[in-house]
Amino acid sequence: MERTIEMMEIEKNWDKFLSMPIETKISHFMREGRIYDCLFAQQFNREVLEYIFRIANTLRRITKTKEGMNFASSLLNHKRAMLYFIQPSTRTFLSFLNACHILGIKTSEIRDASISSEYKGESPEDTIRTFSSYVDLIIMRHPAQNFVEKSAWLMNRTKRPVPIINAGSSKDQHPTQALLDTYTLYRSFGGVIDGKTIAMVGDLKRGRTVRSLSFLMENYKNMKLVYIAPPEFKMERDVIDFLNKKNISYYETENFEEGIKEADAIYMTRIQDEHDKSGESKKIDYSKYSFTKKHLDIIKKDAIIMHPLPRREEISVEVDDDPRAMYWRQERNGMWARSALISYIFGVDAKIHIENKA
C-alpha cells in the first residue's frame, strides 16, 4: 500500500495515527517492501509467514553443527540490540535473547525500570530515544497500552530510527507469539495448515495468544476452529465477528472431551487471573478444561497438543512424554521463529540458502 499525502499528514499526529485501523497503519511500519517494525500479528500475511518459517527451518538445521552455528552468528555480528522488558517475562525474554545470540547480535538489557533513569523524571519517549542512540534494534515488552506502537511511530519520525519488535504490549498484541504458534502448526503438519481443525481451550476471553492465532487463521483455507471454554471465558465478540466476516468456520462448546476429539491441534491455555478484577477466576471450575493422561486415548493419533506456557494444572505432567505433546518444542520454535524474523527485518535472509522443506 502506498502512502498518500493525506496519510503523511495524519502520521504527524499521534492521536490521529493511533485511531487509524491497523490495516491502514501497516505500511507505515514497512521499509523496502518488508516489515521494519514488528508490532501487530496483522502484519503477517501468508507469504511473509511461510517465508519466515522457511528461514526458521533453515537456521534450525544449519546450526546443528559448529560450522553452521558460526555461520549463523556471523550474519548480524555487526549489530547491537536492546531488550527492554519492564514486565516480568522469562520465556519471551530468554527466547529473544538467545535468538539474538544465534545471529551474533550483541545485547543490552533493562529488566527493571527502577534502576533506570526514569526516576529522574524522564519521559518514556525520551527513554526509548536514548536506547536507540546505542543500538540497532529495540525489542520491548511494556505494560502501557499502545506504548510499543507509539515508540515505533516516534522512531520513524527521527533521523536515526531503529526497528522495534513488540515482545508483548499490555494485553493487546504479542505478534511473535502468534508467529511461533503458527510456525508450530506449519512444522507439525509438514507445511500444510489448510483444512485443519484447531481446538482452543480455556480462558479464551482474556488469552492474548488464542485471539491472535484466530486472526491469523484467515491466511489459511478451510480452517475449522473449535472454541472450548466455560461460559465466563468464551471467546470475545470481536473475534467471532471477524470469523463470520471472513467465512472461517467455527463452533463453540463447553464440553472439553467432545471438542478435542476431532481436532488436529489442541491449544490449551491457562487461566489469566492476573487480569481478574475481584478474584472472579476462583469461582470457576477450570478442572473440566485440563488435559490429563486419559485424554490421550480420545484425541486423534496424529493430533498435536500445544500450550503457550507457563502452565499450571491445564496439562498434567504425565502427558509430557507423549509424542503428540508439542508444547516444549513449541517453546523452542519461538527462538527459531524470532531468529528468522530478525534475519528478515535486517535483510540477511539473502545470505542464507533457504530450504524449501517444511
Add this chain to the structure above:
Amino acid sequence: MERTIEMMEIEKNWDKFLSMPIETKISHFMREGRIYDCLFAQQFNREVLEYIFRIANTLRRITKTKEGMNFASSLLNHKRAMLYFIQPSTRTFLSFLNACHILGIKTSEIRDASISSEYKGESPEDTIRTFSSYVDLIIMRHPAQNFVEKSAWLMNRTKRPVPIINAGSSKDQHPTQALLDTYTLYRSFGGVIDGKTIAMVGDLKRGRTVRSLSFLMENYKNMKLVYIAPPEFKMERDVIDFLNKKNISYYETENFEEGIKEADAIYMTRIQDEHDKSGESKKIDYSKYSFTKKHLDIIKKDAIIMHPLPRREEISVEVDDDPRAMYWRQERNGMWARSALISYIFGVDAKIHIENKA
C-alpha cells in the same frame, strides 16, 4: 611528571594520598605515558583530548559498514570488562556497555548491590579486588565519595592491577561526561573550539557536568563563558576562582534570553533536586530557564543546543526537530568517546588508521 621517592612514600598511605592535589596525583594513574585509570576530568589535556576525539571520529566512521564493525570488534575481543553500577543510571551504563561491545570486549555487570556478596560483610575494597580477579577492566559508578579513586589506588598496589574508569563518583567527578561534552563541541565546531562562547544554564551550583566542562575550558584559547542561573543556583566560588586564575573570561546573569543570544553553544541542565536537603528546589521558578520553540528565533543561526540528559521541562520536545538541537547526537557521542577512551587506555589506537578530520 616523574614520581619522586617522597611521593612513593605518600602513595602508601591512602589518607595522605587522598589529600594531595589532583594535579600531583595524576602521574600515579598513568602508565607508559598515558592514562591508565581514568578518574578525573583534569587528566585530559588538550593533546590527549584531541587525540581521543580523532580516535572517536575514526571509530564512528569505520563502523558504518559490517566490515568496519567487525574490524573494531576484533580490537579488544581478548578482553573482559566489569560494569559495576550500584547507582541508578541507564544512559551512562548503556553507553559504556555498547562502547565495550563495539570493541569486542565481553562484559559482566553488577547493577544491584543487594544481590552481591556484600551482605556477607565483605569490605568494598575486597569486592573490587574480587572483580579484578575475573576481568581486565572495571568501569564503575559509585555513590561513596572518593571510592572510585580509592579502588584505583588500591589496585595499583596489587600485583595484578586492572584499569578503572570512573563512570560517576558521588557528586564529584564524572570525567567521561566532560569528555563527551567537549567531543560534541569539537565535532560541532569542525574541530575549532578556541574563541567560542559557551552559555551554561540552570542549576550550575550542583550540576556536575557544567562544573567539569568549565574546568576543561582552560585547554582552549579565548573562550567566553556565560553562566545563566537563578541566584540560588549560581556557579560555585571554586569554579569562579579557577576562571579568574586562568584568565578565562566569563559573565554571570539571571536573564536567560539575554544570555543565550550570543552563544555558540547553549548547555542546558536540569534541576538537581536529588541533592535537595529540604525541598528547596520547589521554591524556585525554573520556567525562566527553559528552552522553548520561541527561543529558536533569538539564538545564533549556527549555535548548538546541548543537554546531558535526562531532561524534564528544560527543553521542550518541539525543539528536538531543529537542526541545532544537538543533545541526541551528544548522547550518542558519549558511546564513541568512551569507545575511543578504552581503545586509548589499552593502546590499540596503534592498530587504527586514525583520521585527521574533525
Add this chain to the structure above:
Amino acid sequence: MERTIEMMEIEKNWDKFLSMPIETKISHFMREGRIYDCLFAQQFNREVLEYIFRIANTLRRITKTKEGMNFASSLLNHKRAMLYFIQPSTRTFLSFLNACHILGIKTSEIRDASISSEYKGESPEDTIRTFSSYVDLIIMRHPAQNFVEKSAWLMNRTKRPVPIINAGSSKDQHPTQALLDTYTLYRSFGGVIDGKTIAMVGDLKRGRTVRSLSFLMENYKNMKLVYIAPPEFKMERDVIDFLNKKNISYYETENFEEGIKEADAIYMTRIQDEHDKSGESKKIDYSKYSFTKKHLDIIKKDAIIMHPLPRREEISVEVDDDPRAMYWRQERNGMWARSALISYIFGVDAKIHIENKA
C-alpha cells in the same frame, strides 16, 4: 560402573533415586565415560581432578596472549549457557560467567526469581525445562535442597537434555569450590599434594568448603588434616567417620597457633552466621581463630594461606601482601578450573594441546 536394569527402574522414580548413595548415582550423571552433569564433589576422582587441572593450567597459560585468548574463545563459541543464580552470589557468578566468556560461550542470566515467570505459578521443574529449550548448558545456584540434582535427573529423562553444573546447592554441595580449592593446592605445591598437612580453621561445622575438601582428600596419599575450631564449631561426625574409614590421619585442636605451625596449607573460613538459628554465633570468641600479621612469623616458610572468600575479620588485610597469601589467586583459580571443567564436559579438551606441567 554399568547401569543395571534394576537401576534403570529406580531411576524413573525421583524419591527412590534421591535416596540412593551418591556413589551409586554417579554413573547416572556421566556420558561416554566422563562427567556430564557436575553435581557432587564425589564425582571427582584423582585422575579426573588432575586432568582438569592440567586443562586449567593450559588455558591459563595460552590466554596470556591475544592469539591464545582468541583460540580459547573459539572452542565453544557455538554454545549458549544459562546462569540461573537465585541465591545471592557475586564471586561464583562472576567466576562462571567469565569462564564461559573465555571459552566463547554466549550467556543468559536470571538472578532474581521475582522477574521470572514463577509468579504465574509455573513449577520449578518446568522453569528448568524452559531454560534448557534455549541453551546448551545450565549453571545453577539454588537454595532448595537437592533441587539442582533433581533438575539434572529430570533433564536426563527428556529427549533434549543439557548438562547442569551445580554452582551451590543449599548448604550441601558446591563441587566447583572443592575443585578450585584442590587446584590451588595442586598449583601451589607443584602438582604434589600427597603427604601434605592441611589445617582447616574456623566454623568447620557449617562450612561447606572445608567439608568437601576433606572428602576429596581421599584421592591423595599420606595426608594429614588439622581441624582447628572452637568447640561449638567442630567438624561434624560424618566427616570424622569418613576419615577413620579411609585411614586419613587428622587431629582436632582449639589452639590456633599450635595448629597452624606445621601446616603446608592453612585454610581459613568465616563464621557461617547465615545458618544461625538464634544468634548463637555472637556468643563465640572467634578472634582466636583470626590470622593476623604476627602469625606470618610462626607458619612454615613455604606454607600457603587460603580462604574461600568473602572474608570478614578472619584474615587481616595486612596479610594480603605476604607471598604466602594465596586467597586472591585461589579466587582467580576458580575461573580457570571452571573453564577447564566446562571444556572437559563438552569434550573440547581434545582440541587443546594440554601441558603436563603443574
